[in-house]
Structures are given as C-alpha cells and as structure tokens.
Amino acid sequence: MLNFFGRNQSRDVAKNRLRNVLAHDRADTSPEFMEHLREDVMRIVSEYVEVGGQGVDLHLQSVEDHVALVANIPVKQLRRRGRSGNN
Amino acid sequence: MGEVIVITSGKGGVGKTTTTANLGVALAQLGLKTCLVDADIGLRNLDVVLGLENRIVYDLVDVVEGFCRLRQALIRDKRLEGLSLLPAAQTKDKTSVTPEQMRGVTEELRAEFDYVLVDSPAGIEQGFKNAIAGADHALIVATPEVASVRDADRIIGLLEAAEIPPARLIVNRLRPGMVRKGDMMSVDDIVDILAIDLIGVVPEDEQIVVTTNRGEPAALSQGSRAGEAYRAVARRIRGEEVPFAEFGEPAGLFGRLRRMFGQA
Numbered sequence: 001m002l003n004f005f006g007r008n009q010s011r012d013v014a015k016n017r018l019r020n021v022l023a024h025d026r027a028d029t030s031p032e033f034m035e036h037l038r039e040d041v042m043r044i045v046s047e048y049v050e051v052g053g054q055g056v057d058l059h060l061q062s063v064e065d066h067v068a069l070v071a072n073i074p075v076k077q078l079r080r081r082g083r084s085g086n087n
Numbered sequence: 088m089g090e091v092i093v094i095t096s097g098k099g100g101v102g103k104t105t106t107t108a109n110l111g112v113a114l115a116q117l118g119l120k121t122c123l124v125d126a127d128i129g130l131r132n133l134d135v136v137l138g139l140e141n142r143i144v145y146d147l148v149d150v151v152e153g154f155c156r157l158r159q160a161l162i163r164d165k166r167l168e169g170l171s172l173l174p175a176a177q178t179k180d181k182t183s184v185t186p187e188q189m190r191g192v193t194e195e196l197r198a199e200f201d202y203v204l205v206d207s208p209a210g211i212e213q214g215f216k217n218a219i220a221g222a223d224h225a226l227i228v229a230t231p232e233v234a235s236v237r238d239a240d241r242i243i244g245l246l247e248a249a250e251i252p253p254a255r256l257i258v259n260r261l262r263p264g265m266v267r268k269g270d271m272m273s274v275d276d277i278v279d280i281l282a283i284d285l286i287g288v289v290p291e292d293e294q295i296v297v298t299t300n301r302g303e304p305a306a307l308s309q310g311s312r313a314g315e316a317y318r319a320v321a322r323r324i325r326g327e328e329v330p331f332a333e334f335g336e337p338a339g340l341f342g343r344l345r346r347m348f349g350q351a
Contacts, residue, residue, distance in 0.1 A: 013248030014233050015276050020273050021233075029244055059119065 013028030093222035097238030099209030113321030138302020148176035186220035193221030287320035
C-alpha cells in the first residue's frame, strides 16, 4: 500500500525484507532442507528430461525485492512423452 | 505434576524478563503455585524486576553445586501467595550449569509447583540451551521489528530441533497507532511470517517503566493495559479461551472516520 506521498508504507517494506531474509536464514540453517528440495526436484524433472552431466545447481537468489529459487539443470534430451510415457 | 515453560526470544531487550515476571504474578493471582527461574547466569535481572533483590541468600548455582537445598534458595513473594523466585547467580557465568543439571532443577520444581517459568537469556548459546533443557513448552516474545522477528524465527527452528512442541508467540510492545498508520507490522503480519500460534498481544505501555522502577510488576495492580494483557495470557496458559483485544488492524476510511467522530 502506498502512503499519501506515494511511498511504500514502512510496514510493508519490513514484511517484505523479513520474508527475504528468512528464506535465506531457513535455507542456511537447515542444509537438509536444500538437499531434500534438490532430490525432489530432480526426481520430478527426470520424468520429463534426461539430465546431462552432474552439474545440477539449485539455490536461492535475491532478485530486487523478492527471493527466487534458481535451478540450472543441464538437459541431455527430452523424453518423448513425459510422465506417462516411461520411455 | 506442574508444567515447565521457557520464555525466550533470541534477541535481547524485547521484554522476556518483564513478561516472565508479569506472567508469574498473573498465574499466582489465579491461585496457581508458580515458580520463576532466572536462567540468565551472570546477568541476573528477574529479581530486580520483581522487587525481590534484597532477599536473595542462595541462587541457582549454589543449588546445582550442592551448597544449599533447592528449597533454601527459593524466595517467596510476600505480596502474593503462591509466587516464588529461584534467582540466577550474578558472579558466575553460563558454563556453571549444564543442561542436565538444569533439567534436574526443573524436575524437582515441577513436583512442588503448578507452573515453572524459566526466563531464558538472550542468544542461542549455552545459556539458551540450559533454559530450554527441562521445558515442556516455549513462549516466544517478539516485538514488531525486523530484527526481533528474524531472531524469533531462528529460535523457533532451534526449539523444533530440540523437539520442544510448537512454541506460542507473545507480540510485545505493540503500538496500535503506528500499525494503523502503516508504520509498524501488525500482529497478523508477524503471525503470518513466523507461522506459529499466538498466545498474547501486549501493547506498549509507559506503566511498565514506572512499575519496573518500583519493582512491582504491572500485573500486580489494576489499571495498566500491559498488565491486563499479561493476565489474559496467563488465563490462556491455563487453557481458557480468552478473546484477543483488537489492536490496530487498519480499518479503512470508514473506520478512520468513525474514530474521528469518537464512535470507535
């Protein structure tokens, strides 16, 4: 919400900054969290693509005013039909 | 068998000791035998907030080192039947007590009291580990500020790791006027971010300064908004359903107009 002078209310700024900092804090203080997330993402992704190499990179990144979950997964080739195809 | 509750926050200066003192008073007023334990060894404070600083003979470290029996170290509050304090040592440091010893002390106390409230030191080191060692539950005190809420989140994670059941939140020093103007996070904002249950909202209240000056916790007498809020928390600890007072959720133009004309 904007105030009279068109600035963001400091309450909203505080909330947003907290969400961002806590995303990083929670990921940093619990290494298993990112590991489990990586395993689950890879399990689903491999139903659709054949993953090439070992260089799977998954991390949180602050982008302007929000946090992004960034994945870089090298693809060898797409599977023909995806989940149900099993090929 | 009584219940052991640790009062903690991570960040210092958010009102842990004031909260512990007032909840102790409010629980004792409900007729519940309550013992307050100051786990902040080396920085003893709960005694002065309660106004019991002149009556200390033995302390927590004397008990664990076997210089006295637990009963001898307890100070009974003469103003209020059922309220006792186990003071911290002022001249020792946090390593003088181990989590196992702390658990032993709280186990002994829970046989005598309905509630044992442990006032945790700030931080996440040894003193904090001691304070949570014997606890069945935790209350987290947080003020509506970024640093306090961040530290509270870290503490919630550590309590989970220690397998203490989900902590409940006390939002302290809320300024409803600032929340209405959009200059302070609301209770809902904080609950939303921390994702834990709320057990109390204590408004900022100058009476806390005055009553702490005198060593007479606000909850001892009527007429303080913060004291009133602490009494509500005490009843919720006991398991009563007590409705939360409304504090400063933005009410939109209509609400503002109503307030302007004195109808809200």
